[in-house]
Amino acid sequence: MDARPPSRVEGAVAHIRDRIATRTLAHGARLPSVRELAEKLGVSKSTVVEAYERLAAEGAVVARRGSGFFVAGPARPLAPAPADPPPEPAIDPSWINQHAMMGLPDFLCPGAGWLPDSWVLDLGVQRALRLAARDGAHRRRQYDEPMGFAPLRRLFSVRLAERDVLVDPDQVIVTDSCSQALDLVCRFLLRPGDTVVVDDPCYFNFLSLLKANRANVVAAPLAPDGPDVEALERLIIEHRPRLYLTNAGLQNPTGATLSPAKAHRVLRLAEDYDLLILEDDTFGDFEPEPAIRLAGLDGLRRVVQVGSATKAVGAATRCGYIAAAADWIGPLVDLKLATSMGNSVTGAAMIHRVLTESNYRRHLDALRGKAADAMGHALRKLRAHGLEPWIEPRAGIFLWARLPDGIAAADVARYSLTKKVLLAPGPAFSASDLGRGCLRFNVARCVEPRIFEVLDDAIAAAPRGGS
Amino acid sequence: MDARPPSRVEGAVAHIRDRIATRTLAHGARLPSVRELAEKLGVSKSTVVEAYERLAAEGAVVARRGSGFFVAGPARPLAPAPADPPPEPAIDPSWINQHAMMGLPDFLCPGAGWLPDSWVLDLGVQRALRLAARDGAHRRRQYDEPMGFAPLRRLFSVRLAERDVLVDPDQVIVTDSCSQALDLVCRFLLRPGDTVVVDDPCYFNFLSLLKANRANVVAAPLAPDGPDVEALERLIIEHRPRLYLTNAGLQNPTGATLSPAKAHRVLRLAEDYDLLILEDDTFGDFEPEPAIRLAGLDGLRRVVQVGSATKAVGAATRCGYIAAAADWIGPLVDLKLATSMGNSVTGAAMIHRVLTESNYRRHLDALRGKAADAMGHALRKLRAHGLEPWIEPRAGIFLWARLPDGIAAADVARYSLTKKVLLAPGPAFSASDLGRGCLRFNVARCVEPRIFEVLDDAIAAAPRGGS
Incomplete structure (x- = not known):
């Protein structure tokens, strides 16, 4: 007997797909109960559950709370979403946003566009x-x-x-x-x-x-x-x-x-x-x-x-x-x-x-000072790790830096994400060649040494002439 | 000598318009100082100021803080505003909104769509x-x-x-x-x-x-x-x-x-x-x-x-x-x-x-009770003043009522506005004949007797078969 569980799941998936295709199970019909199908196919209930969940994930069936699984209705034309699904998830603007805004625990976010909490918390x-x-x-x-x-x-x-x-x-x-x-x-x-x-x-x-x-x-x-x-x-x-x-x-x-x-x-x-x-x-x-x-x-x-x-x-x-x-x-x-x-x-x-508030202008002065220090730090660190800043900005929190030749920012960002470092890869900012090899850094978020360690590893791991 | 000040102002306006039209004053050029033009035309400085302000109001010149008046630039094509200017200001949705939201002092607003402050202030x-x-x-x-x-x-x-x-x-x-x-x-x-x-x-x-x-x-x-x-x-x-x-x-x-x-x-x-x-x-x-x-x-x-x-x-x-x-x-x-x-x-x-908060559901219960009482009151009052409610709603704060035959809601709303009562005329809700003779009342805002006095006067003043 074949012991690979995936093939049992796939078998159950194929069974249901077939019954939907032949209209044995019509649109809106309830699927057999998990127990029923498990007995019929001679598989475990967990195999059927996994099969149903896979069918639900691909939209062929829908789960209804407390009442089981049903064949999904006829596909209706969805609106052309103003924001189409990105062809390349790792470099899509909404991908950066959504990850950064999720406040992922333990993540470092030099790619996020706003100040660290500690820079604004004293603001009243x-x-x-x-x-x-x-x-x-x-x-x-x-x-x-x-x-x-x-x-x-x-x-x-x-x-x-x-x-x-x-x-x-x-x-x-x-x-x-x-x-x-x-x-x-x-x-x-x-x-x-x-x-x-x-x-x-x-x-x-x-x-x-x-x-x-x-x-x-x-x-x-x-x-x-x-x-x-x-x-x-x-x-x-x-x-x-x-x-x-x-x-x-x-x-x-x-x-x-x-x-x-x-x-x-x-x-x-x-x-x-x-x-x-x-x-x-x-x-x-x-x-x-x-x-x-x-x-x-x-x-x-x-x-x-x-x-x-x-x-x-x-x-x-x-x-x-x-x-x-x-x-x-x-x-x-x-x-x-x-x-x-x-x-x-x-x-x-x-x-x-x-x-x-009377202290607001003092707060701004302090922020500018902190940002200038952070800019100096980030410029030094990035150069030391082989990245070349496009310019030395006179102020602010952003630095636009080029990776070593042939390294794609998207590859570096994808790798870094697995190490809990969220970068902002250039293709999100530029559709031209320029963006391909660049990253945007928020200098206020470039303090942690781990960022540069991960950057080193990501550059080392990236294919030359990569995506 | 002609003593009417308007004609002096008009004279000064015409003088400047003429100089703009003939390009003696080009686009962007500074207008003569107030003193200079007053001396030249033999009029008072306040006459010139009024003329300049009138020209500014019509867009022919622009005032720049601390540096005087300048000829406005060439008219550039404005974007077609998604919300075009209303042909009939008194019945335009944004007119109701903007008036109601301005919180006009001393106005009664049975046309506003939200609860009176006193109904929500205790809400914490x-x-x-x-x-x-x-x-x-x-x-x-x-x-x-x-x-x-x-x-x-x-x-x-x-x-x-x-x-x-x-x-x-x-x-x-x-x-x-x-x-x-x-x-x-x-x-x-x-x-x-x-x-x-x-x-x-x-x-x-x-x-x-x-x-x-x-x-x-x-x-x-x-x-x-x-x-x-x-x-x-x-x-x-x-x-x-x-x-x-x-x-x-x-x-x-x-x-x-x-x-x-x-x-x-x-x-x-x-x-x-x-x-x-x-x-x-x-x-x-x-x-x-x-x-x-x-x-x-x-x-x-x-x-x-x-x-x-x-x-x-x-x-x-x-x-x-x-x-x-x-x-x-x-x-x-x-x-x-x-x-x-x-x-x-x-x-x-x-x-x-x-x-x-633990008191939120009590607040809702109390609100529903107040709204029900206010609904009863508004139904009685509107009928007593010759308006016919379309239905008796089972709940909520809105009542849709028809004016006596031949009276246009827009006329009634325009008149009432002059008496500091803001109504919501039907044409804002319906482009069909239905809207022409109806008003929407917020029953939570129909307590003041003056509303119904003004309504009486507005109906009496409205032309039969009016706009």
Whole structure:
């Protein structure tokens, strides 16, 4: 007798599949009970259970709580998911996100895009919650005003002015996150099939967001002082994009900074070719001195700026903003209400409190100092382990580094995951060759020596000229 | 000499307009200083200021903080706003929303869709904030898990089971609001140009939401026990819709309840014509006994259910959920991350605490009692003032009532607004003749006698056969 359990399971699977195919078991019919089929086929009950579970996993049957297994209904056409299943799980943006956000126990996450908990815990969210309970913004109103909490809009307007983006509070909309702000602006400005230019490399969630908005994406190579303007112009002429989506201040994933001369040339291109610009200022709080903003240079005529209030606060309560031309505000607010009915006023009031606490600026100063130290450390360590930083960013938490020649970032990331180290492989940020051999490091999360040990092993294990 | 100041202002406006038109003042050029133009035209400085402000209001010039007025840039083509400007401001959904959400001082708002503050203030959001500060969910993680706070997903699964919707916690996604849940499902299931059936009348924000999703909308007449199934089938055959978007439990705006027989026939239609169903269970907490749910009847195969956790809690912190087929969860989570990077964990943890407090069920019982009393009161008052309720809803807070023949709800709403009473006119809920003469009342907000005095006056003032 054949003792291999898999073949018994496979036999039971084949038996049921056959009965479904011949309609002996019709759609919706209950499968034989586990005991019944085990007796009939002369196998153990656990073999039948495994067979049924395998059929359930492939969707041929469905389990119903307390009542057994049933033949699945006729396959109905599923919607084309805006986010299709990734062809290569290990390099998909949502893969990084979802793993990082799961807070996997014992994992080290130099690939995660946010600060370690220990960097933000002293920030007084706890105090803000306690004070919020006392001051009771939740008592004064339920739904927030359509544009968002007015004191926070005024505060954003002041913070923007510090970066030479002069904007009236009535041109500022509060959102529940910077991601929501980005999405609202894309939904407002783009029609399905419109083309959008991004930087190569760019923040990986830009690509998911644009896919969800059914936009075509083209990528312009990034130089350390901003986009390659000649390449950008060629792309514009060829593809006639409607929008250029880029970062302000500190670019994600490279930490690059737009120079004033590049900013002027980019804005001239936008004016000449009637291109709109969406500028994401998520990491502005990490700059020692603000770099030039396209939104400021343009006076918010064809540039929209979005940003986050909480990158330096911690993401447990999230908050973002949109700053745009006055005549775009009405339709953007309509869209915000249609798709969310407005932001959470409790959260907005809490964030306002945190940002106006007397120790907030000291906190930012301390963060910048810690990030600068961590950047120096990461630069040294990465070079010592054979990786070459693309640039030495002037500030921020991101470092974009190239692996030794012929090593694929996807291979390194896959290997590291088995060793409980979550990396951010380049193909998530760049569809071009550039991304293939690069990784993004969050320098605030590169302290543990084990990261570099795993990196060594991953590089040693990776095939040369690998996937 | 002509002493009318307006003509001096108009003269100054015309002078500048002329100089812009002839390009004496080019796009982007600085306007003469106020003093300069006042001297040149021999008018007062305040006349020039008023002229400049009028030009700014119409967009011909822009004010820049501290540096004066400048000629506005060339008009650039604005994006076609997903929410176009309403042709009739007084009956546009966003008009109701935005007015109601502004919390206008001294206004009575029987048209607002949520409970009065005094009905939810005793609910312990304050206590939840204080306890959240102590327990520190914000300390344990920053970004929430991609699917949302696990204890809350388990709680939703239990609450759904009480309504005979049997769903595993792994089929539940937490969202920042029910509106976001609706939007995510629409983005997942619909392509631009797809047709969606709604009830006639339906919740007004469904129409804004579907517009934002670029869907075509057809409406099936609603009967007190659910949709008119014959009419629904005719619409399905004619328009081949992809989705039927409806309410579970208590319909908005009518308070109608789907009967089991109707539920079965609707689901049969959906199966026969491969129609998907999105069921919005926002007002389930207000039912004394749960009515049948399409999601439960169908076992979440072609029905997706979304709902709100906070209709009975107050909307200062918002929270919603999606319950869907297991194989839809992955792409829905991807879409949630792409467009928001996840919900706020502080908010989700707070809501979980509120919903599991020992007094929460007592609060719901008390709310239902208050709503029932308010319903009786509103029915009597509306009839006494010449309005005819469409049905007497078994529960909930909404009453859909018809004005005397020939009176248009839009006229009544416009008049009432001038008397600081915000109504919800029928055309926001129904594009058909039905909506023209109806209003939706929130019975929890129909206590003040002044509402009915204003209603009397508005009806008396309205033209017969009006707009």
